[in-house]
Amino acid sequence: MFKIFKYSFFDLIRSRWTYIYAGFYFLFTLGMLMLSSDLSKVVISSMNVVLILCPLIATMFGVMYYYNSREFTELLLSQPIKRTSIFTGQxxxxxxxxxxxxxxxxxxxxxxxxxxxxxxxxxxxxxxFNGVVLSFIFAAISFFIALKNEDKIKGFGLAILVWLLLAVVYDGLLLLGLSWFRDYPLEKASLIASVLNPIDLSRVMLLLKLDISALMSLTGAVYRKFLGSGVGMAISVAVLLIWTIIPTLGIRRVCLRRDF
Amino acid sequence: MKNNILIAALLFAAFPLLSNTLVVCPDCPVNTIAKGIALANPCDTVLVQSGTYYENNIEINKDLTLIGEGMPVVDGKEQGEIFTVENKYFYIEGFRIQNVGRSYVEDRAGIRIRKSTQFTIRNNEFDEAFFAIYLQNSSKGLIEGNHISAHSLEEANSGNAIHAWYCSYLEIANNVVKGNRDGIYLEFVDNSLIHNNLSQDNIRYGLHFMFSDDDSYYDNEFVDNGAGVAVMYSKNIVMQRNVFRDNWGAASYGLLLKDIFDSEIFHNRFNQNTVGIFMETSNRLKIQQNEFSENGWAVKMSGGNQTNILSKNNFLHNTFNLSVHSAGTDNVFSSNYWSDYAGYDLDKDGVGDVPHRPMKLFSYVVSSTPEAMVLLRSLFIDLLNFSEKVSPIFTPENVIDETPLMTPLPVFGKV
Known part of the structure; x- marks a missing residue:
């Protein structure tokens, strides 16, 4: 597995797209830092970008990489290597x-x-940390989807759909739910809802760190109490890890059963 | 005639005799302030030399001038009020007054002044003085250059630094008040000036008006208080060139306005407050040439605000520039600079050609469903705000700046 990981990693790290991706972050962050001397403002702006881009790029890259390296994967499959090592490594x-x-x-x-x-x-x-975890989560999800679908177009479509669901639609539904049930105390419900979505969870973790919690008054106090406590932080990190582990297990399961 | 001159000359010669100076020091024959005051005749000066005096309940009922030399310390040993003045004239300068002691039953004071019509409290220091300066039914007083500090933790068991009740024509200037309940509290105080004070870390309000009319406060700084300034049930208040900053917390405001009328808010700076100005049932206010930067909400209008004018202000990088609770009011928003204005100015007259709607949809959503604040900065909300900006449906029709400025105005420090 480690050999395959090493190979995939160095293959990708030499790819043009990786440079473009890193270069974008570099230029963006540098630009923001030069424009604003206030580091906390730059962290907020970077957060906006990281929370959108990390999942999106991980999804796109994941699907693309799987389909593009198909021939190489087939070659590997014909060798006496464990299937799980090949895909987990990749x-x-x-x-x-x-x-x-x-x-x-x-x-x-x-x-x-x-x-x-x-x-x-x-x-x-x-x-x-959140950027890295989100990259892992969405790379795993997209890899899983690509592995499940032979059809490129279908795989792409599904992966983008999942990203769209978690990044945009989920928040829309959450907002809808909150305004429907606004007569009820919703602090805990909204807390649970946002902990369940990895993008929302990352955003809230950061916003609370950046002291925007004061804007949230009661909700913010509930959030801060939860995420500020050791248990809350442990739960959040656990949720993020579960989000990474489940699709990884999915990859394992599918690759063991699939007929290549 | 000659006799008259003689009498006048005699009187002048006798004048220093009429107004004696009585010295109090720890090693003098008169070694307590209370003794000194008892021995002094009306119009005398009591000069207290440096040292520590453990005294309280000193009552003053005659015209006296109290001067501290080398900052003498008057320590109440947490056992009660220190100076209680009930007289027309009073002057005190240069004392350090400390440890008055908390009480849940009575409002103990460092210096209490009752029914005075001419008094000065100058350059004193107060530490843990519960109610440091307590003024009742008095007028024409000057409170200047005092440094009042306390370390209050709860509203219930702390006092106000400067507390005035039924007073008029006060001047409160150049004081520093820190860590009390209210920095300066005015109830039924009319025609007074509050200026050049620094009010910091007070757990409730930096400056608090209740039922006080025709006052003005200017050039003050309100930092990191529960709320910078609260103006309630008052009218004709002039607020100018003050700085409100870092009043940050779940229920914090820079300036809290409730039931106030016909007042002017000019040339102030609001920086990093949770809410810059919060208004409720306030009418006919002029809010002009202020700067709001990096606040959570720059201006938050709750219900019942009518005929207010918000113009020529700078709104710079606030999370929300404006939140208006109810539509259908006749408040005017005009000629402000909004840092998130995305319009253009083709004729180069400095005024944007497209009207600006300062209230975002999300701001509207949050005012009805506060929990939705969880979604702040999410992609969905950005999309929502954008679509609302393109075709407004939900945000109040009349919350609009028809003449948004293209560049910020020079606001602060210029009258």
Whole structure:
């Protein structure tokens, strides 16, 4: 598995798209830092971008990479290597290369502007952590979908649909639900709803760190109490890990059963 | 005639004799302030030299000038009020007054002034003085250059730094008040000036008006209080060139206006408050040439606000620039600079050609469903705001700036 991971990782890290992806983060973050001297503002702007781009790019890359490396995968399958090692290795290679792009692209400008000397160091690390976890989650989901669907178009469509559901539609439904049931106390319900979606959870974790909780008054207080506590933080991280593990297990299951 | 001059000359010669100076020091024959005051004749000066005096319940009923030399300390040992003045004239300067002690039964004060018509409290220091300066039924007083600090934690067992009740013609200037319940509390106080004060870390309000009319406050700074300034049930208040900043917390405001009428809010700066200005049932206010930057809400209007004018203000990078609770009011929003204005100015007259709608849809949603704040900065909300901006359906029709400015105005420090 490690060999396949190494191969996939170095294959991807040499790819043009990885450079473009990292370069985008680099330029964006650098630009923001040059325009604004306030690090917390830059962390917020980066958060907006990371929370949209990480899942989207991971989804696209995941599907593309699977379909493009199909022939190589078939070649590997004919060798005496365990199936699970092949696919888990490929998935890990993909997710790691995406994470490295993010860490390098967004990390270097912040380091250049001395983030660790400022009070934003914690927020910056939470941002990177969330970016990395989101890359892993969505790479796993897209890999799973691609593995399930022989048809490229169908695979692409489904993967994008899942991204759209989690990134946009989910929030829409949540808002709809909140305004329908606004006569009831909804703090806990909205808390649970946003913990269940990895993108929302990452956003809320960051927003609370960035002190926007004061804007949320009662809701913010409930959130802060939950996420500020050790148990709450543990649950959030656990939810993010579960989101990574379930599609990874799905990849395992499908690759063992599928007839190639 | 000659006799008259002689009498006048004699009187002048005798004048220093009439107004004696009495010295109090720890090693003098007169070694307590209370003794000094008892011995002094009306119009005398009591000079208290440096040292620590453990005294309380000092009552003053005659015209006296109290001067502290080298900051003498008057310590109440947490046992009650220190100076109680009930007299027309009073002057005090240069004391450090501390440890008055909390009470749940009575409003103990560092200096209490009753029924005075000419008094000055100047350059004193107060530490843990519960109600440091307590004024009742008094007028024409100057409270200047005092430094009042406390370390209050709860509203219920803390006092106000400067507390005035049924007063008029006060001047409260250049004081520093920190860590009390209210920094400056005015109830039924008319025709007074409050200026150049710093009010910081007070757990309720930096400055609090109740039923006080025709006052003005200017050039003050309100930092990190529960709410910077609360103006309630008052009219004709002029608020100018003040700084409201870092009043940040779940229920914090820069300026809280409730039931106030005919007032002017000019040239103030609101920076990083949860809510810059919160208004409720306030009418005929002029809010002009202020700067709102990096607040949660710059201006939040609750119900019943009528005929207010919000113009020529700068709104810079607030999470929400404006939230208006009810539609159908006749408030005017004109000629402001909005940092999120996306219009253009083809004729280069400095005024945008497209009207600006400062109230975002999300702001409207949040005002009816506060929990929806969870979705702040999500992609869906951005899409929602954008579509509402293109074709407004939900946000109130009349919350619109027809003449948004293209560049920020020079606001602060210019009259």
């Amino acid at each position: 998935f890990l290679g993909l997710a790691t290369s995406l994470s490295v792009s993010l860490l390098v692209g967004a990390g270097i400008p912040f380091l250049m502007f001395g983030v660790f000397g400022s009070d934003q160091a914690g927020n910056f690390l939470v941002l990177l």
